[in-house]
Amino acid sequence: MRDVYVIGAHTIRFGKHLDRGIKDLAIWTVTECLKDAGLEKEAIEALWFSNSGWDHAKGQSCIRGQVALRPMGIDAIPITNVENACASGSTAFHHAWLAVTAGACDVTMAVGAEKLYHPNKYHVFSGFLGGIDIENCVQIAEGLSVFRLTPEEKKDLAAFKAKYQPARPVGEKKKKTLKERLLDLRYQLAEAVMLGEKLGYDTVKKMSRLSAGDHSPFMDIYGYAARQHMKKYGSTVEQLAIIASKSHFNSTLNPNAQYRFEVPVEKVLADRIVSFPVTRAMCAPIGDGAASAILCSEEKVRQLGLMDQAVRVRASILGSGRARTPDEPEIGERLAKKAYAVSGLGPKEIDLAEVHDATAYGEMVQAENLGFCPKGEGGRLAEQGETRLGGKIPINTSGGLVSRGHPIGASGLAQIHELVTQLRGAAGKRQVEGARLGMAENGGGALGTEEAAMCIHILEAPARA
Secondary structure (H helix, E strand, O other): OOOEEEEEEEEOOOEOOOOOOHHHHHHHHHHHHHHHHOOOHHHOOEEEEEOOOHHHHHOOOOOHHHHHHHHHOOOOOOEEEEOEOEOHHHHHHHHHHHHHHOOOOOEEEEEEEEOOOOOOHHHHHHHHHHHOOHHHHHHHHHHHHHHOOOHHHHHHHHHHHHHHOOOOOEOOOOOOOHHHHHHHHHHHHHHHHHHHHHHOHHHHHHHHHHOOOOOOHHHHHHHHHHHHHHHHHOOOHHHHHHHHHHHHHHHOOOOOOOOOOOOOHHHHHHEOEEEOOEEHHHEOOOOEEEEEEEEEEHHHHHHHOOOOOOEEEEEEEEEEOOOOOOOOOOHHHHHHHHHHHHHOOOHHHOOEEEOOOOEHHHHHHHHHHOOOOOOOOHHHHHHOOOOOOOOOOOEOOOOHHHHHOOOHHHHHHHHHHHHHHHHOOOOHHHOOOOOOEEEEEEEEOOEOOEOOEEEEEEEEOOOOO
């Protein structure tokens, strides 16, 4: 197997791009990524295109990459479409790496583009159902009822509200006008019909009962996992707030972040509760975005004279979730061990990491799974300041999903862009001093008790003179 290098990486600013479609976003990032590598589009030998929602939103399925990139003249070459839930972007990167390391190509590209903003929020959220076993969605939703608050946890919730939210919580929903309520009803009915035709109206009826009012059973899994961690290890909601606040601060230093404002710990705690103990400020937002990377063999890098900007891929691991007992390692821990074995490295040698923090709890648990601290100490690691800029192991210097944003198909490649930027020493005010090795963990979907898919990558900085 050959050594592979990243010679170009790019991400647009994530956020609300109402005037641009998937084609626009994809062409935007591809154009800038080619500039970063100093290449023309004709140099790309094969391309992997990541997207999860274009079919659900606009009906474009099957040939998304070919449709998105032909307008800019990228055609004829092999274009493979990748859909792997939230891990789609990093999966595209993995396969682009595979083609080069196996010797099939010298220059490949991974592109991820996604649009999640939609006037009908019910349409957006129904799209996430594709990340579970959809044929068993009712049974899954019913099973999630076990994740609801116990009587003791309800007491904890009341104590939390009394301590941090004695007044009207920040971001509490305002009452809707009659016009807004009618439009909301129209959107609900439209989505019910669409889902009814796909899943059956009886299924939709059962699902609506399980999701009545402002309660979404699918969000309970995040809160449940956090509560179990708190019970088992003594982690705290304050530690989750510290993690979220840290990521929001990092995003103020990232021009590509969707949110670029600080959220102090007290405001994280005062924000609207999504699923106790997780508040809104601890959760990734809905957004549009695109990101990309160009990979190259060492021989080609040297031929192009780009070794001074080439970031070496030390490990690229893709895996799937499995049925496991609570005592068996989670997918993140399993794949991290593989990545360390392949790279010949250990967690103490990693200088920074980008992890999949759909909620702040995700960062807490993945810090443990990647070996940056013992099991149960992810919260304490953050509380001690070790995951901040200047700490022992800065995590989510980009702002993470919580603040940089989470346009599904682009998120994994945005992580790669952040690592490449850091390892080139080009991250400005958020630069990790002396960064030599970076790690990215990107998971997606839910099947059983863990993520359905996950990628872990370890990247190494260009050799410094």
